[in-house]
Amino acid sequence: DGVLVANGYIDRETKDRYELLLVASDNGVPQRQFSVPYQSFTYVSIQVSDVNDNPPRFTKAHYSASVRVATAKEGESVLSVSATDLDVGINSVILYSLMNHTDDFRINNHTGEITLGSNLDHITADTVVTLIVTAADQGVPQLTANGKVTVRVNDINDNPPVFSSLVQTKLSAPENAASLDLGAFSATDLDTGVNALISYSLQDDFAGEFHIDSSTGKLMTKKPLDRELMDSYELKIIAADSGKPSQSASLVLSITVEDVNDNPPVFPQKSYSVTVKENLPPHVILSAAATDDDIGPNAVIHYTIIGETATFHVGELSGTITTLHPLDYESRSQYTFILKAFNPGEPDLEDTADITVTVEDVNEEGPVFEKPSY
Numbered sequence: 001d002g003v004l005v006a007n008g009y010i011d012r013e014t015k016d017r018y019e020l021l022l023v024a025s026d027n028g029v030p031q032r033q034f035s036v037p038y039q040s041f042t043y044v045s046i047q048v049s050d051v052n053d054n055p056p057r058f059t060k061a062h063y064s065a066s067v068r069v070a071t072a073k074e075g076e077s078v079l080s081v082s083a084t085d086l087d088v089g090i091n092s093v094i095l096y097s098l099m100n101h102t103d104d105f106r107i108n109n110h111t112g113e114i115t116l117g118s119n120l121d122h123i124t125a126d127t128v129v130t131l132i133v134t135a136a137d138q139g140v141p142q143l144t145a146n147g148k149v150t151v152r153v154n155d156i157n158d159n160p161p162v163f164s165s166l167v168q169t170k171l172s173a174p175e176n177a178a179s180l181d182l183g184a185f186s187a188t189d190l191d192t193g194v195n196a197l198i199s200y201s202l203q204d205d206f207a208g209e210f211h212i213d214s215s216t217g218k219l220m221t222k223k224p225l226d227r228e229l230m231d232s233y234e235l236k237i238i239a240a241d242s243g244k245p246s247q248s249a250s251l252v253l254s255i256t257v258e259d260v261n262d263n264p265p266v267f268p269q270k271s272y273s274v275t276v277k278e279n280l281p282p283h284v285i286l287s288a289a290a291t292d293d294d295i296g297p298n299a300v301i302h303y304t305i306i307g308e309t310a311t312f313h314v315g316e317l318s319g320t321i322t323t324l325h326p327l328d329y330e331s332r333s334q335y336t337f338i339l340k341a342f343n344p345g346e347p348d349l350e351d352t353a354d355i356t357v358t359v360e361d362v363n364e365e366g367p368v369f370e371k372p373s374y
């Protein structure tokens with residue numbers, strides 16, 4: 001009946017057009033075909049129409065790219081993905097999208113170009129971002145394919161080291177100690193690798209008085225401190241990372257040197273001589289004050305007299321020497337004794353001065369005849 005039936009599998013992607021020559025003939029013997037003026041054959045052209053039987057295919061199984069945070073700018077191109085589809089027409093029109101939501105990357109739905117959605121400066125370490133890209137054709141039913149994109153984001157040295165705000169910056173250290181551990185003053189850095197590798201130094205180590213461990217930030221004294229020479233220090237610690245260019249931070253410490261009682265009281269003179277008129281009532285004859293280079297309780301001076309305590313008295317705290325009674329030239333014309341100044345409780349920390357008191361004769365008796373009568 002002239003019905004044309006396909007007796008095999010027709011695949012447009014293999015052959016999309018068939019040209020058939022149909023010949024009409026009878027079933028007689030001998031078989032005959034129509035002859036001129038009648039036509040006994042005809043051409044049939046069959047265009048195979050497409051169905052959506054091919055999903056998009058990415059040109060690569062895996063895409064990769066790298067971005068440096070240093071140069072990353074919003075809108076900058078990262079890479080382009082591309083998928084093909086063996087179908088035709090709408091069955092091969094591909095739209096791209098990102099499966100995982102991120103504000104950092106965008107994809108152009110039509111071209112497959114992936115661009116930066118931000119400047120990435122919130123990324124503070126070397127990071128690998130994996131994006132899944134979907135390519136979807138527009139056929140019915142819609143067919144899709146997923147592709148994997150790895151973007152390596154390389155850190156830059158965009159963070160300086162930071163000292164904790166909780167660190168104690170007011171310190172005190174006793175004088176005279178050979179080697180003091182003043183603690184570790186370390187900083188942190190949000191970057192990675194050499195960009196976060198910190199070395200510590202002192203802006204001024206006061207001629208080797210202080211030392212900081214360059215890798216740990218541990219601060220030590222290298223020589224004994226002497227409060228009498230310098231009673232406080234401002235020490236600036238610098239933490240620098242190893243990035244190029246390097247970033248740094250500094251921390252200023254105030255160090256107060258605590259006094260130790262290492263100085264005795266000292267008299268300004270080794271000896272004192274005073275002349276006192278005889279017969280005067282008890283009175284002040286000398287104020288011999290010692291000094292002490294220490295401070296506070298370490299500079300409290302007490303005085304005492306060694307010898308002649310029946311005749312002289314010293315104020316325990318004032319160092320003022322007084323006579324206890326009138327002196328008499330005729331019975332004694334000179335006294336010597338020792339005045340001692342000392343730090344209480346520290347018997348070794350003392351100084352002494354020699355005191356000489358000369359009694360001055362006063363003409364108290366009129367001339368006297370040797371005999372009551374001549």
Ligand SMILES: [Ca+2]
Pocket residue numbers: 052053054055056085086087091092137139143
């Ligand atoms: Ca398709």
Ligand SMILES: [Ca+2]
Pocket residue numbers: 157158159160161189190191195196241243247
């Ligand atoms: Ca850094």
Ligand SMILES: [Ca+2]
Pocket residue numbers: 175227228259260261262263293294295298
């Ligand atoms: Ca001292």
Ligand SMILES: [Ca+2]
Pocket residue numbers: 261262263264265292293294298299300343349
């Ligand atoms: Ca002292």
